[in-house]
Amino acid sequence: MVELxxxxxxxxxxxxxxxxxxPAGYRVPRSLIAADEVDAEYARLQAAIEESFAALQTQQxxxxxxxxxxxxxxxxxxxxxxxxxRLQAELRRRIREExxxxxxxxxxxxxxxxxxxxxxxxxxxxDRADDVLDIEKRLLTSLGVIPTSQLSELSEPVIxxxxxxxxxxxxxxxxxxxxxxxxxxxxxxxxxxxVAKGLELPAVVGxxxxxxxxxxxxxxxxxxxxxxxxxxxxxxxxxxxxxxxNEGRSLSARLAQLRELxxxxxxxxxxxxxxxxxxxxxxxxCLQRGADGIGLYRTxxxxxxxxxxxxxxxxxxxxxQVVREMKGRPVVIRTLDLGADKMGHxxxxxxxxxxxxxxxxxxxxxxxxxxxxxxxxAVLRAAxxxxxxxxxxxxxxxNEYRQARMLLNLVAEDLKEADIPHRxxxxxGMMVEVPAAVMTLxxxxxxxxxxxxxxxxxxxxxxxVDRSNEYVADLYQSSDxxxxxxxxxxxxxxxxxxxxxxxxxxxxxxxxxxxxLLGMGVRHLSVPPLSLLRVKKAxxxxxxxxxxxxxxxxxxxxxxxxxxxxxxxxxxxxxPELIVT
Numbered sequence: 001m002v003e004l005x006x007x008x009x010x011x012x013x014x015x016x017x018x019x020x021x022x023p024a025g026y027r028v029p030r031s032l033i034a035a036d037e038v039d040a041e042y043a044r045l046q047a048a049i050e051e052s053f054a055a056l057q058t059q060q061x062x063x064x065x066x067x068x069x070x071x072x073x074x075x076x077x078x079x080x081x082x083x084x085x086r087l088q089a090e091l092r093r094r095i096r097e098e099x100x101x102x103x104x105x106x107x108x109x110x111x112x113x114x115x116x117x118x119x120x121x122x123x124x125x126x127d128r129a130d131d132v133l134d135i136e137k138r139l140l141t142s143l144g145v146i147p148t149s150q151l152s153e154l155s156e157p158v159i160x161x162x163x164x165x166x167x168x169x170x171x172x173x174x175x176x177x178x179x180x181x182x183x184x185x186x187x188x189x190x191x192x193x194x195v196a197k198g199l200e201l202p203a204v205v206g207x208x209x210x211x212x213x214x215x216x217x218x219x220x221x222x223x224x225x226x227x228x229x230x231x232x233x234x235x236x237x238x239x240x241x242x243x244x245x246n247e248g249r250s251l252s253a254r255l256a257q258l259r260e261l262x263x264x265x266x267x268x269x270x271x272x273x274x275x276x277x278x279x280x281x282x283x284x285x286c287l288q289r290g291a292d293g294i295g296l297y298r299t300x301x302x303x304x305x306x307x308x309x310x311x312x313x314x315x316x317x318x319x320x321q322v323v324r325e326m327k328g329r330p331v332v333i334r335t336l337d338l339g340a341d342k343m344g345h346x347x348x349x350x351x352x353x354x355x356x357x358x359x360x361x362x363x364x365x366x367x368x369x370x371x372x373x374x375x376x377x378a379v380l381r382a383a384x385x386x387x388x389x390x391x392x393x394x395x396x397x398x399n400e401y402r403q404a405r406m407l408l409n410l411v412a413e414d415l416k417e418a419d420i421p422h423r424x425x426x427x428x429g430m431m432v433e434v435p436a437a438v439m440t441l442x443x444x445x446x447x448x449x450x451x452x453x454x455x456x457x458x459x460x461x462x463x464x465v466d467r468s469n470e471y472v473a474d475l476y477q478s479s480d481x482x483x484x485x486x487x488x489x490x491x492x493x494x495x496x497x498x499x500x501x502x503x504x505x506x507x508x509x510x511x512x513x514x515x516x517l518l519g520m521g522v523r524h525l526s527v528p529p530l531s532l533l534r535v536k537k538a539x540x541x542x543x544x545x546x547x548x549x550x551x552x553x554x555x556x557x558x559x560x561x562x563x564x565x566x567x568x569x570x571x572x573x574x575x576p577e578l579i580v581t
Contacts, residue, residue: 001232002231005229007193007204007205008223009190009193009197010201013245014202016179017218017220018214018219019158019159020162021151038099045105049083052082052135056082059072060075060079062171067195071197071198074195103140107136130186130191159180160182161183162211165183167191170192170196181201184211187206200530203222204223210231255536258540259289260290261290265539265547266543271518273527274295274524277322282529285529291529293387295524297334300338303338304338309371315374315375316377333379333390334392335390336364336371337361337394362394362395376411388423389427392429393433398444401447431453432452432454432490433453433454434458438490441493445497451499453501453502477560478513480560484516487520491520502526512564512567515539515570516554516567518539518542519546519551537575542575553566554566554567
């Protein structure tokens with residue numbers, strides 16, 4: 001028996017036979033082309049880049065469906081990397097001036113990039129080497145230099161062992177057959193780790209060289225809770241982990257029994273627990289896990305999933321499907337929340353130095369009514385099918401909200417004149433994501449039907465942190481006292497004006513933070529489908545008085561780290577089942 005220690009990046013215990021991916025990897029030999037072959041070879045490279053770009057777009061959409069939008073952003077970043085002008089210029093120079101084959105040029109340039117990143121002292125930057133290697137593998141596969149991965153031909157359950165897995169390879173793992181994975185290289189902040197967690201796939205990374213210790217037909221235990229990998233365990237160890245695995249399955253089974261039960265505290269306070277979705281087909285998971293409704297229906301997939309801007313009919317079909325399948329439960333549709341830089345069909349603006357502060361979300365929609373009108377028409381038409389509500393993202397000023405609402409009213413009049421079935425009396429709300437909106441929320445409360453706090457962007461704008469920037473990502477904390485005070489203000493104003501308020505950001509999907517939000521007065525949470533049962537279990541294990549005591553103590557703390565440690569302790573007190581020791 002060999003026991004190895006690595007970095008736990010995705011919880012859970014898995015046991016199975018080893019599948020060792022070739023530790024030697026692949027080598028692309030140096031090869032040159034004749035002068036008259038340069039144009040054709042460069043065209044081959046461009047075709048491979050376009051094919052890989054399209055694959056990354058598909059990967060982003062598919063990953064969002066199972067692991068959430070934030071996890072899928074990894075592949076949006078890789079798309080930008082693939083189109084980087086410096087990378088393209090270096091590849092072009094090697095093919096046209098040095099007459100290297102496209103495969104060799106790709107291998108040399110991207111391997112050099114990866115080596116530079118791996119040498120950096122900053123671990124977050126070093127972890128970005130996985131993204132570079134992911135792009136290299138995609139291009140080389142498209143060019144026919146390396147074969148497709150053996151992971152695509154699995155027929156039995158396995159534990160995948162590898163020197164490294166790229167984010168793309170991880171997202172493509174066959175969940176029917178891959179029980180877990182572990183790698184020699186990697187860190188907790190790497191994109192491979194983030195994808196594994198989003199897929200709920202047990203994983204341990206950063207173990208160091210160990211593949212040469214794996215014999216044929218080895219049995220492997222992956223302990224994703226404690227960061228352990230055990231090769232050929234003895235019977236006592238195997239029995240111990242079989243029991244842990246059974247306990248994990250037992251917890252899942254117990255959580256599944258909560259499906260039909262309300263999200264209600266021990267003292268009888270009913271909490272509305274809804275789901276955030278990206279795609280229409282996710283309604284099945286929402287219903288299986290007992291969601292009270294859809295608290296956030298992101299509509300961006302309609303714009304990202306095809307090579308044209310969606311028509312009114314495409315909007316309508318998607319929204320109608322969701323509202324019908326939710327069978328009377330409320331469905332809150334958020335209008336387009338993309339930046340002009342992400343509109344791949346044709347750019348809606350010039351280059352922007354800071355897209356997060358630029359033409360995006362409601363600003364983009366109000367500047368492009370040909371984009372906005374079809375979506376609003378489709379929402380009002382689909383509202384005849386059930387309980388649909390609409391909300392506008394990134395509202396900063398009262399005039400923005402009034403403009404959007406006025407356009408909604410005009411669209412309703414157009415539909416009425418055209419005798420097209422629709423509803424014009426649907427509730428209209430706004431996302432609260434900008435500190436400026438929080439500070440003037442009383443004005444909004446006089447005109448808005450409901451509020452939904454997007455804690456991801458609220459934390460980003462409050463703390464002046466780009467959460468996708470590895471240099472400052474550690475400063476991005478939705479439990480920061482400044483963010484909590486803004487949320488507290490929103491709750492007070494919503495109560496004062498009797499306006500429903502929900503939390504739909506990532507913060508609400510953490511059971512410990514959910515208890516804090518209940519203590520602050522929040523009574524509606526909207527979480528990813530995979531988080532529904534764990535959050536419901538937490539809600540059903542406490543009283544409101546206990547949550548209020550948590551909130552009272554948290555508001556006295558000075559740092560996000562202190563808040564999270566305290567919340568973890570309270571979760572261990574009230575819901576020990578959700579704590580891994």
